[in-house]
Amino acid sequence: MPNADGEAPSRFVVGIDLGTTNSAVAYVDTQQEPWQVATLPILQVVAPFQAEQRETLPSFHYQTTSAEANAGAVRLPWSAEAPSHAVGVFARDEGTGNPGRLVASAKSWLSHTGVDRTADLLPWHGDADVERLSPVEASSRYLRHLHENWNAAFPNHPLAEQDVVVTLPASFDEVARQLTIEAAKRAGLPRIILIEEPQAAFYAWVYRNAVDWQQQITSGQKILVCDVGGGTSDFTLIRVSANETTGHAVFNRIAVGEHLILGGDNLDLALARYVEQKLAGDDKLPAHQWEVLVRTARRVKETLLGENPPETITINLPAAGAKLIGGGLQTAVTRAEVESLLLDGFLPRVNLTDKPARKQSGFQDFGLPYATDPAITRYLAAFLSAHRFTGDETLGSDRPAGQGADPARPDVVLLNGGLFASPVLQQRLLEVVASWFSSPEQSWRPAVLESPRLDLAVAHGAAYYGMVRRGEGVSIAATLARSYYIGVASDKPTAVCLAPGNAVAGQEFEIEGLDLQVTLAEPVEFPLYVSSSRLVDPPGAIIEVNREELTPLPPIRTVLKSGRQKDQQQAKVRLRAQLSEIGVLELSCREVDANRSWRLQFDIRSTTQTDLAAHDTAGEREGFVDEPTLAACRERIAGVFAESGGTPPRELMPELVRALELDKHEWPTSALRRLWEMLMEFQAGRQRSPAHEARWLNLVGYSLRPGYGFAVDDWRVAQTWRAVNGKIAFPASHAETLILWRRIAGGLSRGQQLGLAEPLIASVRALRRRFDGGAALAGTTALDPAATLEIWRLLGSLELLPINLKLELGDHIVHLLPKRKLENARPTMIWALGRLGQRVPLSGPLNTVVPVQQAAKWLDAILARPETDLLSNAAVMQLARRTDDRHRDVDAARRARIVEWLEFRDAAEHLIELVRTGGALDEGERGVVYGESMPIGLRIHE
Incomplete structure (x- = not known):
């Protein structure tokens, strides 16, 4: 029969x-x-x-050295040119000894809400010459490899023309689902269907037991699928x-964790x-040895916890250099210990x-937001308890076997x-x-469904689901299994x-009782929440936000455009929500009084900022300064x-201080943003004179x-960039x-x-050439870093x-610090060096942090100076x-010297404590690091 497109x-x-660890x-x-x-x-490879066929593709990406790439060491039959990277077995094995060239756990990064998942940040602690990839790009390269492998095996039936089902964790948020689709598009697969991995695993079991599965499962039972892979x-x-009608068993997916x-x-x-404690005691291994140890630990775990394990395994680590812990290290680990x-x-x-403990994960080295409690069984207990009665409405007259048993029991x-x-x-x-x-x-004891090939079950189940979509096989009726909410203003x-x-x-679903008044062509924000425990709230139900039940999603922040060039327009809209056939929640809003609608998308970039959670409090929306004062x-x-x-223009700031009756450092963020709106409204007036433009900027x-x-x-910020960049009226501005x-x-x-930095870096290069006796180059910026301290700031x-530019800038600063003619600029240059090499970004x-080795060199340059400011x-x-984080921290001996240096200069005690502990x-x-005071009430999280 034809598909949805009539083909x-x-x-x-x-x-x-x-998969996180292996794909199939x-x-x-x-x-x-x-x-x-x-x-x-x-x-x-x-x-x-050497290339061989394997049943699975390890989900590891290794960037080759230039020698490996030029020699064609990782070329595959379908490669037109010698590739600069490899995925699979070679990537996993070679990356164990060269972790700075290895991308691992890209799937976990794809769901990381604390970074821009589209940004080039992997390998997390990569070597300086390694190309950085986004989690989306790394995932797409695994899919690209599978795509090319398929086309080589079936040249007359390209994969892009087949029905393709891709699996993902049931608990992936909506952004991660959308980014999985984006990764597939980049890999040349424009149309895919998504299925959750636990469902796919169950489909695989149904397929393997097609003859007798109805003898193993009976109506009224609750089936728990517990899927624990490499990352989730x-x-x-x-x-x-x-x-x-038929009496046959029907499967209903009723809950996900x-x-x-x-x-x-x-x-x-x-x-x-x-193992590190056995090797180094209370000390930490150097970063390179640690990375090798982590990859080695995986093999040790699989061996000692596998079939017919040995009693002991010896672990050998390579030498790390004479100045670090020493040469190669060795220790034995027993099966009982593991x-x-x-x-x-x-x-x-x-x-x-x-209940799971709510505390910070102890794992800081890899940058991922690992679960706060390592006890999988504790999370499982909370999951079963939360869904003790979930899905009972699907039973009808059927009841589970064993009356009187705890309903939480699977x-x-x-x-x-x-x-x-x-x-x-x-x-x-x-x-x-x-x-x-x-x-x-x-x-x-629960009945246990056998799964002989855990590494292939999910892929097999996905293929089986593709046939179910064609009307063949046994279907699982899957609900959304998560309720979605929008925050509204209230006390x-x-x-x-x-x-x-x-x-x-x-x-x-369209929320009939919630009409929202929005202004077109101006930003609107929709704070969103998701719950996997409150599953029966009807659309439109109003509830109090309880963070034990509701988890914030990246909010939707957008500008609704009318398409008509008029003044600002008001629109009354209603929100719509729909679960698409490919498994993605789609949100939109429809105008009540006209035939217009807008699709709403999650604000992926916001997850890189400190304002991950939506700003949904009434006080923040209404502001902390009354409207008459703002009108003044x-x-x-x-x-x-x-x-x-x-x-x-020179009188404007004193006038605003009098109107607000607050010193300018006490103006709350809400009032500051309203002032920004007023300034943008009157931006044409900045062109009246150089003084007007300077005051406006x-x-x-x-x-x-x-x-x-x-x-x-x-x-x-985007509006400000469009209004100012390249549009200065007076050179003095x-x-x-x-x-x-x-x-x-x-x-x-x-x-x-980068666009702002490039001409300024050119001026810094010119300054260095000037001090080194070189000829000035034509075309450099007219701004002089020796006189314009704001360049350094x-x-x-x-x-x-990019880190390579930060390293270049830091090198220029270190080179220029001793120059007597730059004495007035020296404190500012040192401040800039601290920002360039900071261990914790503001x-x-x-992934923007420069390598610790470079930070140590810059530290030595500052410590050699006499400045005590x-x-x-x-x-x-x-x-x-x-x-x-061993990848960011300077070594303990250098840190101790720095503490002494700060104490000798009578530095503030808390400043010293930040270095010590x-x-x-x-x-x-924060004001010193930032360069001036922060707005009152602004929530900045480190």
């Missing part, structure tokens, strides 16, 4: 398991009678100049009921930490009533994921689940249900910049600083623009920061600059600040 269905149906491909040839699910062998733990409940970055990677880290560490740590015997368990390749871990989990529902009088945090968790694909401020601004205004930057932290600041961009640098994109504030993500002390603190900046320190 004849493809010959092949393909399932792709895009399965397919169905629909011309085969009877059709079967088959595994596609994946050709990949396994050693230099996923829990899913499936309720079995009977079809009223919250997103947990907790899996085999965490076990590897824990084992590596344990079992005790990992079973008690990750699958402890807990009670059903236990009748059947299906284990999936690489973690359960270990019989030891598998048995422990089943023992713990059995203990929850057993008593001294009566023992109980208490309040939300309205947009889509209930029991919704199914294709259902659409508008009169003062109009008096300077309106055509009829005659107030001199200065106040715009002051009102919008630091460029993030308040609702829709990204839109304000150029220096003032440096202050503006420095003040809002935290909200500028990487491209914008701006360059130091551009945190998103606004950027952690506050800026030098702050710069030293930033370069040596303790983070407990770490911590957060206080308000005064």
Whole structure:
């Protein structure tokens, strides 16, 4: 039968398991009678100049050295040119010894809400010459390899023309789902269907047991799918009921767990930490040895917890250099040690009533937001308890076997994921689940569905699901399993249900009782929440926000455009929510009084900023300054910049201070942003004179600083960029623009920061040539870094600059510091050096941090100077600040010397404490680091 586009269905149906640790491909040839699910062998490089087929593709990306690339060491038959990277077995194995060239766990990064998942940030702690990839790009390269492998195997049936089903964790948020689709598009797969991995694992079981599955499962039962892979733990409940007409069993997916970055990677880290203590005691291994140890720990874990394990394994680490811990290191690890560490740590015997601990994860080295509690069993207990009665409405007259049993009890368990390749871990989990529902009088164990190929089950199930979509096979009726809410203004945090968790694909909801008045062509913000426990709230239900039940999503921040060039328009809209057929929640708003609608998309970039959570409090929206006072401020601004205004620009700031009855450092962020709106309204008036433009630029930057932290600041920064960049009316204003961009640098994109930096870096190069006796080059900027200190301040504030440019700038500063003619600029240059080499970014993500070796060199350059000013002390603190991330922290001996250096100069005690033990900046320190005071009430998180 034709597909949704009216075309004849493809010959092949393909399932792709895009895994954290391993990926696989399965397919169905629909011309085969009877059709079967088959595994596609994946050709990949396994050693230099050697390619072999394997059933799975390890999800690792290795960037070759120039010598490896030029020699064609990783060339595959379909490669037109010698590639500069490899994925698969060779990438995994070669990357163990060269971790700075290795990308791993890209799928976990794809769901990381604390970074821009589209930014080039992997490898997280990569070598300086390694190309950085975004999590989306890394995922697309795995899919591209699978795509090319398929086309080589079936040249007459390109993969892009087949029905392709791609798997993802059930708990992936909506942004991660959309980015998975984007990764597939980049890999040349424009149309894919998504399926959640636990469902796919169950489909694989149904396929393997097609003859007798109805003898193993009966109506009324609750099936728990526990899927723990390399990166995530996923829990899913499936309720079995009977079809009223046929009497046949019907499967209903009724619940999914919250997103947990907790899996085999965490076990590897824990084992590596344990071995590190055996090797180095209380010290930490150097970063390179640590990375090798983590990869080695994975193999040790798999061996000692696998079938027929040895009693002991010896671990050898390569030498790390004479100045570090020494030569090669060696220690032995026993099976008993590993079992005790990992079973008690990750699958402890807990009670059903236990809750996960809410604390910061101890793993800081890899940059991922690992689950706060390592106990998988504790999360599982909370999941089963939360869904004790979920799905009961699907039973009808059917009741589960064993009347009087705890409704939280699953009748059947299906284990999936690489973690359960270990019989030891598998048995422990089943023992713990059995203990929850057993008593001294009566023992109980769940029925266990066998899954002989955990590494292939998800891919096979995805292919089987592709056939289910064609009307063949046994279907699972999957609800949304998550309820979605929008925050609304109220005295208490309040939300309205947009889509209930029991919704199914294709259902659409419009909230009749919630009409929103929005202004077109201006920013609007929709704070969103998701819940995997409140599944029966009807659309339109108003509830109080309880963070135990509701988790904030990246908010939707957008500008609704009318398409008609008129003045600002008001529109009354209603929100719509729909679960698409490919498994993605789609949100839109429809105008009530006209035939217009707008699609709403999650603000992916906002997750890189400190304002991840939507700004949904009534106080923040209404502001902290009353409207009459703000109207008075508008009169003062109009008096300077309106055509009829005659107030001199120099008097504007005192006038605003009097109107607000607050010193300018006490103006709250809400009032500052309103001032920004007024200044933009009268921006034409800045062209009246150089003084007008200078005052306008200065106040715009002051009102919008630091460029993030308040609702829709990204839109304000974009508007400011369009109004100012390249549009200065008077040459004297150029220096003032440096202050503006420095003040809002935290909200500028990487491209914008680079565009600002390039001409200024050229002027710094020219300055160095001048001091070194070289000839000046034509075309360099007229601004002189020796005289214009704001050049250094701006360059130091551009945190998103490529690391190679930061390293160049730092080298220039170190070279120029001793120059006597730069004595007046020296404190500012040292401040900029501290910002360039800071261990904890003020606004950027952690992948913007320069290598610790370079920070150590810059520290030595500052320590050799006689300066004792506050800026030098702050710069030293930033370069040596303790983070407990071995990839960012200077060595302990150097840190101790720096503490002594700061104490000798009578530096503030808290400044010293930040170097000695770490911590957060206080308000005064934040002002020194930023370059001036922060707005009152702005929530800046480090």
